[in-house]
Amino acid sequence: MTSSETAETQTSPVKYKRVMLKISGEALMGDQGFGLHPPTVERIAREVKAVHDLGVEICMVIGGGNIFRGLSGSAQGMERTTADYMGMLATVMNALAMQSALEGLGVFTRVISAIRMDEVCEPYIRRRAVRHLEKKRVCIFAAGTGNPYFTTDTAGALRANEMACEAIFKGTKVDGVYDKDPHKFDDAKRYDTVSYDEALAKRLGVMDAAAIALARDNNLPIIVFSLDEPGGFRGILAGEGTYTKVYG
Template sequence: MADSDTPTATFNRVMLKISGEALMGDQGFGLHPPTVERIAREVKSVHDMGVEICMVIGGGNIFRGLSGSAQGMERTTADYMGMMATVMNALAMQSALEAMGVFCRVISAIRMDEVAEPYIRRRAVRHLEKKRICIFAAGTGNPYFTTDTAAALRANEMACEAIFMGKNGVDGIYDKDPQKHADAKRYDSVSYDEVLTKNLKVMDASAIALARDNKLPLIVFPLDEPGGFRGILAGKGTYTRVHG
């Protein structure tokens, strides 16, 4: 439980979605341990508020299925390789969190019992009720579905109250890339339908539709801002809220 000096959180159970690229720091590939540790510390700070946390981490820092397919690899094989990459990232995050004294479970959509639990919804819910962080790995377990869709799916199955999408270098959703266009406009709030019709590229269309149809809010915030995740849970900070 949170202590008396800890601000009250605006949500009780959330899904945090981050990209695999967020874990590679300034490197062009792989895992950067200090960056993994920094993100784990951000997650712990929210966990210390009493918030139940689910996580989905992409695998693009190690292997991205779609780009592998574009280079001639058969798409299904490429996607399964991408799923394996997400398991590696999940294990790295679990290790960092456990080093900080946070109980954590990696739950894989593809059975690999020696390193992760299989996905069983009721067991995962029980972990959350016991204040363990659940990191859902291997996407949905199916090719042709992204980790964005996995995050939206698991968030609904776990009865999360919102999806938090941590981004590097941006503090929300813009109408165009703010790193390339000085006149880019940031949205404080935007509807799921606008995200789809304006092709704002927040999440893939399947994930957006799944969140919209289940009236699940999406909050896009800067992952590289120290204390940003905790601040938004306490009702502060800069972010974009996507609503139904």
């Protein structure tokens, strides 16, 4: 990093000092239909590093749908609780992949699991996780809430509140919340802002209902943006870019 880049990092104003980044497991598979795509994982890791370089403390929750989705397994006849636990294990695999990519870029990272697996990652202890953030380590929370019947969206909202995050950043394939799928409808309307209650009433697909309600009850804004836009995550922290803010 040059001296001018260092100066920019030190002086760039950011609106939020501690954030939760929630992304789907599918975001890690690139153009593949399944699994992990290492170049895509590294690209996302670079986006996270760019925000980390601004001095922002970062939590992450990554879904597991690129490997196994509990609800789909249940729909195919598998017992729901077993399917959900398998989905939780998939999130741990994704978290470890992201940890490897981030540490390859020089960003100290901890994977923290709601299910104990001490040889692989740390157990979730709130005060220890907060201390990691204070030491500028990225904390990736894996295995959801540790309970079946809860999604990683809900886990993201829960951990964001427990970690006293100032916002949840939901990385998606589109640059905000639309009234219908913009990939299918040319007349889809993007919202600049939308209330929690409107997102719930219109089923806008921001996050699942439990996650939105948890954010609403704790006045935690949700920022929906495109993870595919280079520099988008960093740009929003610096007050630029296109996104939808869910609040109020």
